Amino acid sequence: MVNLLNVESVLFYVVICLYFLAMIGYFLFIAIKKDGVAKAAAIVQTVGLVLHTAALICRGIGAGRLPMTNQYEFATSFAWGLSLVSLIFIAKYKFPVIGAFAAPVILLLIGYAAMQSREVKELMPALRSSWLGFHVSTAIIAYGSFGVSFVLGVIFLLRDRLKDRGFWDRHVPAKEKLDLIAYRSVCLGLLFLTFTIVTGAIWAEQAWGSYWSWDPKETWSLVTWLVYAAYLHFRIFRGWKGKAAAIFAVVGFVCVIFTYVGVNTFLPGIHSYA
Amino acid sequence: MRKIWKFLSSMQFALILLVILAAACAGGSFIPQGLSLEQYAAQYSERGAGLILGLGLDDVFHAWWFLLLTAFLCGNLLLCNLVRLPQLVKRTKAAADPAKRGAPAVSVEGVRDPDALFARLRMPKPAETRDAEGRPLRFSVRNRIGLWGAWVCHLGILLLILGFALGQMTKEEYTVYGVPGQIKQIGETDYFVQIHDFRVDRNEDGFAEQYTAGLTVIDNADENDPLAEDAVASVNHPGSAFGFKLYQNSLGDAAKLSLRRDGEIVQESWVCAGDSVPILETPLSLRLQSVLWEEAEGERLPTGYAYMIYVGEELYTMNVQGEGETIPDFQPYEVQLSEAQSYTLLQVKRDRFTPLAFLGGIVTMLGLLLAFYLQTKKLWAIQNEDGTWTVHGSSPKAGALFADRVREEAEQLKQEK
């Protein structure tokens, strides 16, 4: 038991180092414009992700439950989700610039995790539910996807301001395509956020007998959901694709972060454990 | 009138509603809900407090304007779905019609084997026909069902809101607590809950991991012929009987309270922690605060009972009675707390519309899946005079990305040949 948690501790710091290295790699890629460097950075990030997965598994086995039930565990899982989804988008759309913007966010999240208490606490009975497992794992994918939408929104907004057109034109898709890729990430996120809300509601119904009680975390996940729904409609409405959509993707992620960090910090509620 | 109608069913109105609702929800989470005028005045100012109460900001999610906005959203969704239904049927039909191909998002020339390209792009086997100019035409469409995604999603949201609203209006909620052996009435209804047993599973550290109550719900509407249904309620696994669901909410300490006079028992009852029991004709009442426990060799034994004694509403004294001792303050009675155990607190609910709300949730998810992951794609090929084909593709949602894929696959096909 104790051993696995120690292994997790060591892995956690190795993972931070690898993500940091990957970030430096991505920055270097932009600075010296060598495609090989981007590949190397993506490989380092992938190794980081594999070890990160191993760390989470160690913690899960060590603690005897899903490693997603307190601020530390959820923060590191959130970083894991963003790392996973960003790598998928980097590979699928051959778009390593995503890494340069995603890596700092991943490091911020994992840095936030490092500041939280790592103690393994007993779970109250209501938290021992497989619905809760689905609830939290879908949240991680949703948040990871919205992290990527945020990154793509930022890239979209910066795209025209960047000098050295040759490099950026080669490595950042044209606006229409960039918007579509961002749209894809929002779709993935919104689908998983909906899973998160529904599985959370099912769990709450079984545990407390009330599937929706306007607790601040629930309310903020609804706010986030509405913001991304508005994003989708803005894209269709008069074809407000592009800039307006990009701004919404950025605002949406601010809501995500608030739902995750802000609600626990500023507002009271039954979600205060995670 | 037509104009108003049109606006009410428009996406512009939908966007306004979505943004206002999001803002209202955010506001509702920042302003503490359900406080009194004085409490708000202490936190904000007198005027702020008046404003909060006046606008219903103390209970945003049930305020008339919030409900009105939600009602508008439902009306908007319903109208939009009704208006779009015939259009969608038409669009779905048109999408399969080779004559209504529309403008392509991509065109690739010089393709020798169009069927291979269709297969590579995982398009269904193309229909063979001719275009308006009589040239050979291959046409195929995939995921027409995806056109229905938004419609299904909107329907799901409607069902969800409807189920939630009806549930809020009609649901019944009660709290029942007690120890094994007791029969408790569910609120003021004709139903009673008999508690047979209550088991608490603890880990090595004495931490409660699960608790389970064995129950019988009794329908006493006809006193001469009561009906009974058994139920088991544990945390995360509610029991059900007579349309009620019984949720294991929490547990607490309970003890048996016995009153003796001259060694004879005159009264016995169970008290749960937090409850006060008046002591016969004395002006006093006894409140059990908690039971003190000791872990010994894996067993959990009671060592004492923390209690308070009240005269009317006033606290008179507080103390701990050891196991086996008596409380001396109630002369001529000898009062004793004993047989410590746990009571179960059950949440008893009846909401017939929960399944409707969950159905709405599932339909919404289904709609999102359709809209996002079954995007409609069209691919068609027209034969040129030199025998090669020009392949065109379009997708209302995947546009440029689909175009890229068509180009890539065509390029690869060319190289392989």
Ligand code: HEM
């Ligand atoms: C909470 C509320 C709503 C949600 C979650 C929602 C969700 C969606 C989704 C997921 C799509 C598909 C978008 C895409 O594929 O990119 C969509 C499209 C659409 N929505 Fe909504 N919607 C909501 C409210 C409304 C309302 C009130 C209207 C009323 C006018 C509306 C009108 C439309 C229209 C016209 C489309 C385009 C349909 C299409 O492309 O076939 N939506 N909505």
